[in-house]
Amino acid sequence: MNKSANKTARAAAKSAEAASNSKGLETAARAGFGASGVLHVLVGAIALQLARGLNGEADLGGAVAQLAARPGGPFLLWACFGACAALALWQAGNAVFGTSGNHGRRLTARFGAAGQAVAFALLAATVLSFALGAGKNSRESTSDLTVTLMRAPFGPVILLLAGAGIIGAGIFFAVRGARASFRKDLFLPGAPAPRRTLLTAGVLGYLSKGFALLLVGLLVILATLRQQPEQSTGLDGSLKGLREQPFGPYLLAVLALGLVCYGCFLILKAKYARM
Known part of the structure; x- marks a missing residue:
């Protein structure tokens, strides 16, 4: 009976691995990079508006809200959700089974794939909430979550x-x-111009995304240490805080352009990624 169960388990694992490496799922997963790229371009565009003194919510929630307000918004949201969910499944498959080649079998590569699976699953969940009409202000949601955690046992440590x-x-x-x-x-x-464009967008985009995450993490820590959870306002609050600093609008404009570059890189990655 154990042999039969093991055989069934191996067959199920092989079927799951084959499904995770299917051409259809790969195509949908590539679209996930493109969808994420479009959202990052929108975040960068909103951040540019903030740098000019205008209003907006410069985070993924704000970007999804803008996407929903465009013609064909519901269709765009469901398409974006499907693409991001497919990419999350693809990365989950890479985390469990590894990718082709020795590099993809390494433990670090699997951990990286697991992290990306979680990130794209959260992005898919954000898009889905707006598609179902339950989207919330990301700034307020982050602050409310911080308040809840700060009141919980070991909450400040978790934060x-x-x-x-x-x-x-x-x-x-x-x-x-x-x-x-x-x-x-x-x-x-192989062509020099597309190669330079891809690499330049990647370098500028990763640097800008990294700096934006540093700001968000710093804001979470400061809000926790000061016991002021209302200051933990996610990416939108971090960018608006940056705008209030000396030369802030100029720094924000540079960061916004970098986020646009990161979005363009992800759009290009939809075509050039090693899957």
């Missing part, structure tokens, strides 16, 4: 660890951009 984790992710993005180590995840085009 400090979360802030440190976000800062760690920011450093990872910045180092990845500075070293252009993201190249190993791409099939670089």
Whole structure:
């Protein structure tokens, strides 16, 4: 009976691995990079508005809300959700089964894939909430979550660890951009112009994304230490806080352009990614 159960389990695992590597899922997963890229371009565009003194919610929630307000918004939201969910499934498959080649079988590669699976699953959940008409202001949601955690046992410790984790992710993005180590995840085009465009967008985008995450993590830690959870307002609050600093609008404009570059890089990655 044990042999039969083991055989069934192996067959199920092989079927799951085959499904996770199917061509259809790969195509949908590539679309997930493109959908995430479009949302990051919108976040960068909103941040540019903030730098000019205008209003807006410069985070993924605000970007999804803008997407929903466009013609064909419901269709765009469901398409974006499906693409991001497919990419989350693809990365989950890579985390469990590994990708092709020795590099993809390494433990670090699997951990990286697991992290991306979680990130794209959260993005898919955000898009789904707006598609179902239950989307909330991301700034208020982040602040409410901080309040809840701060009142819970060991809540402040959890928040400090979360802030440190976000800062760690920011450093990872910045180092990845500075070293252009993201190249190993791409099939670089042979023509010089597209190659330079892809690499430049990647370097600037990763550096900007890293700096933005550093700001968010720092804000979470400061809000926790000061016991002022209302100051933990996510990316939108971090960017608006940056705007109030000396030369803030100029720094915010540069960061906004970098986020647009990161979005463009993800859109290009939809074509050139090693899947």
